[in-house]
Amino acid sequence: MTAASDLSSRLRFVLVRTSHPGNIGSAARAIRTMGFTRMDLVSPHRYPDREVTAMAAGADDVLDGARVHAGLIDALAGTSMAFGLSARRREVNLPELTPREAAAQALAAAERGGQVALVFGNERTGLENEELARCHAMVRIPSVDDFSSLNLAQAVQVMAYELRVAMLGETMPAPPPLHDEPPADAAQMERFFEHIAQTLDDIDFHKGRSPTMIMLRLRKLFLRAHMDERELRMLHGILADAQRMAQLANEKK
Amino acid sequence: MTAASDLSSRLRFVLVRTSHPGNIGSAARAIRTMGFTRMDLVSPHRYPDREVTAMAAGADDVLDGARVHAGLIDALAGTSMAFGLSARRREVNLPELTPREAAAQALAAAERGGQVALVFGNERTGLENEELARCHAMVRIPSVDDFSSLNLAQAVQVMAYELRVAMLGETMPAPPPLHDEPPADAAQMERFFEHIAQTLDDIDFHKGRSPTMIMLRLRKLFLRAHMDERELRMLHGILADAQRMAQLANEKK
Numbered sequence: 001m002t003a004a005s006d007l008s009s010r011l012r013f014v015l016v017r018t019s020h021p022g023n024i025g026s027a028a029r030a031i032r033t034m035g036f037t038r039m040d041l042v043s044p045h046r047y048p049d050r051e052v053t054a055m056a057a058g059a060d061d062v063l064d065g066a067r068v069h070a071g072l073i074d075a076l077a078g079t080s081m082a083f084g085l086s087a088r089r090r091e092v093n094l095p096e097l098t099p100r101e102a103a104a105q106a107l108a109a110a111e112r113g114g115q116v117a118l119v120f121g122n123e124r125t126g127l128e129n130e131e132l133a134r135c136h137a138m139v140r141i142p143s144v145d146d147f148s149s150l151n152l153a154q155a156v157q158v159m160a161y162e163l164r165v166a167m168l169g170e171t172m173p174a175p176p177p178l179h180d181e182p183p184a185d186a187a188q189m190e191r192f193f194e195h196i197a198q199t200l201d202d203i204d205f206h207k208g209r210s211p212t213m214i215m216l217r218l219r220k221l222f223l224r225a226h227m228d229e230r231e232l233r234m235l236h237g238i239l240a241d242a243q244r245m246a247q248l249a250n251e252k253k
Numbered sequence: 254m255t256a257a258s259d260l261s262s263r264l265r266f267v268l269v270r271t272s273h274p275g276n277i278g279s280a281a282r283a284i285r286t287m288g289f290t291r292m293d294l295v296s297p298h299r300y301p302d303r304e305v306t307a308m309a310a311g312a313d314d315v316l317d318g319a320r321v322h323a324g325l326i327d328a329l330a331g332t333s334m335a336f337g338l339s340a341r342r343r344e345v346n347l348p349e350l351t352p353r354e355a356a357a358q359a360l361a362a363a364e365r366g367g368q369v370a371l372v373f374g375n376e377r378t379g380l381e382n383e384e385l386a387r388c389h390a391m392v393r394i395p396s397v398d399d400f401s402s403l404n405l406a407q408a409v410q411v412m413a414y415e416l417r418v419a420m421l422g423e424t425m426p427a428p429p430p431l432h433d434e435p436p437a438d439a440a441q442m443e444r445f446f447e448h449i450a451q452t453l454d455d456i457d458f459h460k461g462r463s464p465t466m467i468m469l470r471l472r473k474l475f476l477r478a479h480m481d482e483r484e485l486r487m488l489h490g491i492l493a494d495a496q497r498m499a500q501l502a503n504e505k506k
Contacts, residue, residue: 026404026407029402029403029404029407030403030404030407032397032400033396033397033400033401033402033403033407034396034397035396035397057402057404058400058402059400098418099414100418141414142417142418142421143286143287143288143417144285144286144287144288147285147286147311147312148286149282149286149310149311150282150283150286150410151279151282151283151310151406153404153407154279154282154283154286154406154407154410157403157407157410157411158410158411158414161352161394161411161414164395164396165351165353165395168395200491200494202498203491203494203495203497203498204494204498205490205491205494214487217483217484217487218487221478221480221484222478224478224479225474225475225477225478226477227474230470231470231474234467234470234471237458238453238456238458241453241456241457241458242456242495242498242499244456245455245456245457245495245498245499245501245502246495246498246502248498248501248502249498249499249501249502
C-alpha cells in the first residue's frame with residue numbers, strides 16, 4: 001500500500017480564472033486542512049494578493065507551492081486523470097460523478113501511480129466547455145436545483161473532504177494495476193489528439209463537415225479508456241501508416 | 254417514507270457565539286445550497302450586519318427565518334438530538350462520530366419525527382465543555398492533526414453536505430447513463446475488430462510482424478472503453494477512409 005503522503009501529493013487542485021483572491025486563500029486553507037498540498041492556478045484575476053494570504057489562515061505551504069499557469073493544459077501537465085467540477089447539469093458529453101464517486105476514482109488512479117487533477121472553474125461562469133473537454137469526468141456536488149451556487153472554496157472543501165475520507169478509508173490493499181505500462185499523461189494525450197486530427201484531415205474524413213464534434217467524441221472516447229503509453233505508441237503507429245497511405249494516394253494523383 | 258422537505262425542516266444548524274458576521278452569511282449559503290432552511294444563532298457578536306447579507310449570496314429565506322437566542326438551551330428547544338462539532342479531540346465524555354455517521358444518525362432521528370440540531374462553536378474557541386455536555390455526540394471532521402482549523406462555514410458546509418447525501422441516498426434515482434446512445438453489443442464489437450484487422454493489413458501496419466499481439470492490445474483497449482453505437486459508427490467511418498486511401502495508393506502503384 002502506498003503511503004498517504006505519497007498519495008496526497010499526487011492530487012492537485014486546479015483553480016481556473018478565479019475572480020476573488022479571498023477564494024484562493026480559502027481554498028488553500030480547505031486543501032491544507034484535509035492533508036493536501038498542491039494547488040495550481042490558471043490565470044487568476046488577482047494574484048498574489050494580500051487577501052489570498054489573509055484567507056489562507058496559515059496554509060502557507062500550499063500558497064508557497066502554488067504554481068500559476070497561462071492555460072489549463074499547462075496546469076494538467078503530467079496528470080493522467082482530471083475531474084471537472086460543475087454546479088450545473090451541462091450539455092457536455094461527459095460521465096457525471098458524485099464527489100464520492102470521483103474521490104474513489106481519483107484515489108484509485110493515484111494508487112496506480114498517476115497524477116490526478118480536480119479542476120474548479122470561475123466563481124460566476126464555471127468551466128468553459130472546452131475546459132471540461134480536457135477532463136475525464138464531470139463532478140456535480142448535489143446541491144438543490146433552486147439554489148445551486150456553492151461558493152468556490154466550499155466546493156473545494158467538499159471535494160477535499162471526500163478525498164480525505166476516501167484516503168482514511170483506504171485499508172484495503174492497492175487495486176491491481178490496470179496497466180503494466182505507465183499511464184499516458186495529459187500532454188501525451190494532447191499530442192495524440194493532434195495526431196488524430198491531422199490524420200482525419202489527411203485521409204479526407206471530414207468531407208466538408210466540421211471536425212469539432214468528431215474531435216469531441218474522439219476525446220471523450222479515448223480519455224475514458226485511460227490508455228497507457230504503449231497503447232498510445234501503437235495508435236500513433238496506426239495513424240502514421242494511414243497518413244503514409246494518404247500521402248501515397250495523393251502523390252500519385 | 255417521509256417527504257424530503259419535512260425531513261430537512263427537522264434539522265437545524267445552530268451557530269454559537271459566532272465572531273464574524275461573514276461566517277454567518279457563508280454558513281447560511283452553505284445550508285441553503287444543501288436544501289436546508291433553519292439556522293439558529295446563539296449570542297452572535299454582530300448580528301444583523303450587512304456582511305451577513307453579503308456573504309449569504311441570496312440565501313435570504315435562511316436569514317429571514319434565523320432565530321437569535323441568548324443561550325444554547327433556548328436554541329435546542331424542541332430537539333430530541335444534538336450533535337456538537339469539534340475540531341479538536343476533546344476531554345469530554347461523549348461518543349465521537351464522523352460527519353457521515355452523524356448524518357446517518359441525524360437522519361434516522363428525523364425520520365422518527367424528532368428535531369435534530371447540529372451545533373457549531375465560536376471560530377476560535379469552539380464549543381465550551383458545558384455546551385458540548387448538552388449534545389448527544391461530538392462530531393469531528395477528519396482534518397489533519399497539524400492543521401485542523403476548518404473555517405466555520407466550511408465545517409457547516411461539510412456537515413450539510415453529508416446530511417444532503419444521506420437524504421438523497423434515501424431517494425436516489427438511478428444514475429444517469431454514461432451514453433445517450435445504445436451501448437455497442439458483443440457482435441458489433443467483433444465486426445469492429447474485424448474491420449480494424451482488415452484495415453491494419455490494408456495500410457501495411459504489420460510489416461511482417463504477427464498481428465496477434467496488436468489485435469489483443471486493441472481489443473483490450475476498446476473493450477475497456479465501453480463504446481456506444483454512435484462511437485462505433487464513427488470509428489468504422491475512419492477505418493473506411495484509411496482503407497480508401499490504401500486502395501488509391503495501391504491502385505496507382
